[in-house]
Amino acid sequence: MPPLLEVTNLSTEFRTGLGTVPAVDGISYTVDRGETVAIVGESGSGKTASALALLRLIPDPPGRISGGRVLFNGRDLLRLSDAEMREVRGGDIGMVFQEPMTSLNPVLTIGRQITETLEQHRGADRITAHHRAIELLGLVGIADPLRRLKQYPHQLSGGMRQRIMIAIAIACDPKLIIADEPTTALDVTIQAQILELMKSLTRRLDAALIVITHNLGVVARYANRVNVMYAGRIVESGPAQAVYHHPGHPYTMALLRSVPRLDRPRQARLDPIAGQPPDLTRLDGGCAFRPRCRFAVEACARRRPAMAPTRAAGHFAACLRSDEIAVATEVAV
Amino acid sequence: MNAVATANTDRPPLLEVRGLRMHFPITEGVLIGRKLGEVKAVDGVDFAIRRGETLGLVGESGCGKTTTGRCILRLERPTAGEVRFNGVDILALEGRELLALRRRIQVIFQDPYSSLNPRMKVGEIIAEPIRVHGIERDAARRARRVGELLSVCGLDPKFADRYPHEMSGGQRQRVGIARALALEPEFIVCDEAVSALDVSIQAQIINLLEGLREQFNLTYLFIAHDLSVVRHLCQRVAVMYLGRIVELAASDELFDNPLHPYTQALLAAVPVPDPEVEGRRGFRPLAGEVPSPINPPPGCVFHPRCPMAVADCQRTRPELREIRPGHWVACSQVDPPAWREAFAQSSVGRKDGKIPVVSS
Ligand SMILES: Nc1ncnc2c1ncn2[C@@H]1O[C@H](COP(=O)(O)OP(=O)(O)OP(=O)(O)O)[C@@H](O)[C@H]1O
Numbered sequence: 263m264p265p266l267l268e269v270t271n272l273s274t275e276f277r278t279g280l281g282t283v284p285a286v287d288g289i290s291y292t293v294d295r296g297e298t299v300a301i302v303g304e305s306g307s308g309k310t311a312s313a314l315a316l317l318r319l320i321p322d323p324p325g326r327i328s329g330g331r332v333l334f335n336g337r338d339l340l341r342l343s344d345a346e347m348r349e350v351r352g353g354d355i356g357m358v359f360q361e362p363m364t365s366l367n368p369v370l371t372i373g374r375q376i377t378e379t380l381e382q383h384r385g386a387d388r389i390t391a392h393h394r395a396i397e398l399l400g401l402v403g404i405a406d407p408l409r410r411l412k413q414y415p416h417q418l419s420g421g422m423r424q425r426i427m428i429a430i431a432i433a434c435d436p437k438l439i440i441a442d443e444p445t446t447a448l449d450v451t452i453q454a455q456i457l458e459l460m461k462s463l464t465r466r467l468d469a470a471l472i473v474i475t476h477n478l479g480v481v482a483r484y485a486n487r488v489n490v491m492y493a494g495r496i497v498e499s500g501p502a503q504a505v506y507h508h509p510g511h512p513y514t515m516a517l518l519r520s521v522p523r524l525d526r527p528r529q530a531r532l533d534p535i536a537g538q539p540p541d542l543t544r545l546d547g548g549c550a551f552r553p554r555c556r557f558a559v560e561a562c563a564r565r566r567p568a569m570a571p572t573r574a575a576g577h578f579a580a581c582l583r584s585d586e587i588a589v590a591t592e593v594a595v
Numbered sequence: 596m597n598a599v600a601t602a603n604t605d606r607p608p609l610l611e612v613r614g615l616r617m618h619f620p621i622t623e624g625v626l627i628g629r630k631l632g633e634v635k636a637v638d639g640v641d642f643a644i645r646r647g648e649t650l651g652l653v654g655e656s657g658c659g660k661t662t663t664g665r666c667i668l669r670l671e672r673p674t675a676g677e678v679r680f681n682g683v684d685i686l687a688l689e690g691r692e693l694l695a696l697r698r699r700i701q702v703i704f705q706d707p708y709s710s711l712n713p714r715m716k717v718g719e720i721i722a723e724p725i726r727v728h729g730i731e732r733d734a735a736r737r738a739r740r741v742g743e744l745l746s747v748c749g750l751d752p753k754f755a756d757r758y759p760h761e762m763s764g765g766q767r768q769r770v771g772i773a774r775a776l777a778l779e780p781e782f783i784v785c786d787e788a789v790s791a792l793d794v795s796i797q798a799q800i801i802n803l804l805e806g807l808r809e810q811f812n813l814t815y816l817f818i819a820h821d822l823s824v825v826r827h828l829c830q831r832v833a834v835m836y837l838g839r840i841v842e843l844a845a846s847d848e849l850f851d852n853p854l855h856p857y858t859q860a861l862l863a864a865v866p867v868p869d870p871e872v873e874g875r876r877g878f879r880p881l882a883g884e885v886p887s888p889i890n891p892p893p894g895c896v897f898h899p900r901c902p903m904a905v906a907d908c909q910r911t912r913p914e915l916r917e918i919r920p921g922h923w924v925a926c927s928q929v930d931p932p933a934w935r936e937a938f939a940q941s942s943v944g945r946k947d948g949k950i951p952v953v954s955s
């Protein structure tokens with residue numbers, strides 16, 4: 263069976279006063295039915311831009327999808343008409359963003375926002391939509407749904423608003439949910455509630471989930487597979503276990519080493535990644551991580567390495583010295 | 596109550612907070628200002644910090660961490676309680692004495708961008724406190740001092756000529772730290788000082804803070820919601836919930852052996868960056884949300900969400916008790932083990948029930 267989603271060479275750029283920013287630079291990945299795939303990376307690495315590009319929500323200008331193909335359920339989303347694309351967004355693909363306050367409409371009641379989605383995408387009548395809205399609030403764990411449906415977003419807590427966003431995202435039984443930093447603005451215990459809720463709902467609906475996060479712990483707890491982004495590219499991808507235990511890219515390895523761990527007593531000083539993430543307007547032809555990389559050699563300046571298989575099945579890394587690094591980590595562990 | 600008792604017997608702690616309360620009135624009407632109620636942001640907090648130590652203050656948003664820090668910085672006038680710095684009650688200080696205190700206690704904020712004046716060059720930002728306090732009147736020598744501070748914080752002295760918006764988040768945080776160090780303080784309140792930074796940059800700043808602590812014998816109150824960072828950086832940790840400290844212990848003790856049900860839930864909620872460990876962990880998230888500090892629940896403020904609550908928890912507010920040496924918990928369901936009695940009988944035990952700090 264072909265994957266549910268197949269992204270090939272997707273690119274997006276932004277024209278800014280300081281030059282063109284290649285925010286997403288030829289990324290490719292797949293998502294199978296029902297699986298959870300994480301996209302992890304630091305600020306500015308292109309995580310959000312890559313998700314917006316697949317949904318064709320890149321603001322133009324200044325942005326533009328500059329190439330690629332996005333096959334979803336057999337159709338290329340980049341070739342759909344605007345009307346067809348609107349049908350997909352909120353229909354077969356549900357979306358959850360970081361700040362529900364900005365994605366929810368402040369002047370419409372919660373109830374109206376949910377029923378609107380149902381009317382638009384599923385042609386439901388008002389009564390049916392209302393009953394389904396009550397059911398949806400139950401699914402996302404909101405008590406007293408009749409009262410909540412009459413309220414406005416500002417009357418709810420951050421965690422509650424995120425539950426509403428999830429209710430809207432799942433309203434039309436999507437095959438795929440894209441969640442961009444769905445819990446970053448929330449407190450730790452609420453974060454855990456929301457993530458557990460998303461996990462149980464995606465299972466129940468047999469929906470696939472793309473979760474975008476900078477939190478390496480969230481990836482470890484929830485993702486089957488992970489794509490690591492750096493400077494607009496996916497530099498490593500594979501099953502979460504393989505990527506965490508045998509990283510094939512020096513960036514992934516350095517990232518994992520630089521975080522303090524809750525489950526281990528303090529050892530020594532942390533081992534940070536030196537330097538800063540690159541300015542995307544000034545990338546040269548070499549590997550973008552090279553200036554911060556402890557394994558960099560002269561050849562790394564000549565070209566940006568392509569993704570290549572590592573020793574584990576389904577595990578790829580974009581590094582010339584991937585094999586040597588895999589050996590180095592094994593020695594270190 | 597003797598929750599402050601982590602202090603060493605022969606030397607007073609550098610900072611001592613006792614019975615701290617900060618209740619903000621909620622008023623209606625601009626002119627009449629009828630009082631409708633109050634937000635109990637901090638509601639009876641006790642702790643002490645020894646010189647050279649880093650105490651972590653953790654908890655979810657609105658639990659009173661920042662307000663506690665602001666009371667210590669004299670940015671807020673507490674409703675009740677004492678804050679002693681080197682044995683002196685700082686809440687009573689005014690004028691010159693207060694100015695002198697401000698030199699010794701500094702702060703590093705979360706958002707380096709909003710805490711730095713965008714129209715001032717980095718050099719001016721760092722020199723300002725030195726000038727205001729009249730420490731170095733000679734401009735050339737002041738500039739040299741700024742250069743030194745920048746290099747101590749890992750920045751090229753040339754950055755003095757830049758504006759904050761020309762720098763990255765990590766670089767701006769280094770400027771904020773350099774400014775805090777300008778007056779050679781003894782004590783720094785770090786309020787979410789690394790929270791806004793990316794993982795790779797966060798590690799750089801954490802190492803910088805640790806290095807400075809050793810180099811200048813600094814003492815930190817480290818306010819943060821990221822528990823992994825706190826475990827790494829702090830010798831002792833206090834967990835707050837709804838304006839109160841619910842648990843306080845040495846860092847490893849707290850993380851390896853949390854006793855308060857809230858601390859346990861908080862730690863379980865944090866995912867660890869290791870799929871194998873996570874696969875084994877299995878947990879159930881805490882239900883419900885943090886109640887409003889306007890009308891906190893009676894008795895133990897945590898009882899509505901607590902999996903261990905019994906009927907009495909709705910009535911009696913649990914005090915912090917020392918369950919093991921240096922390990923304080925405010926929960927009636929945690930039993931002090933038998934050793935405590937044995938300890939009290941022994942010659943090491945003290946009559947007042949205080950236990951000298953054994954571990955830290
Ligand atoms: N509207 C825009 N105009 C100009 N540049 C943009 C715009 N949106 C994004 N960019 C640039 O594209 C790059 C990728 O940004 P993106 O928001 O995708 O990063 P991200 O990985 O989601 O980061 P974060 O973790 O901060 O959310 C960045 O260099 C960013 O500055």
Ligand SMILES: [Mg+2]
Binds near residue numbers: 310
């Ligand atoms: Mg983003």
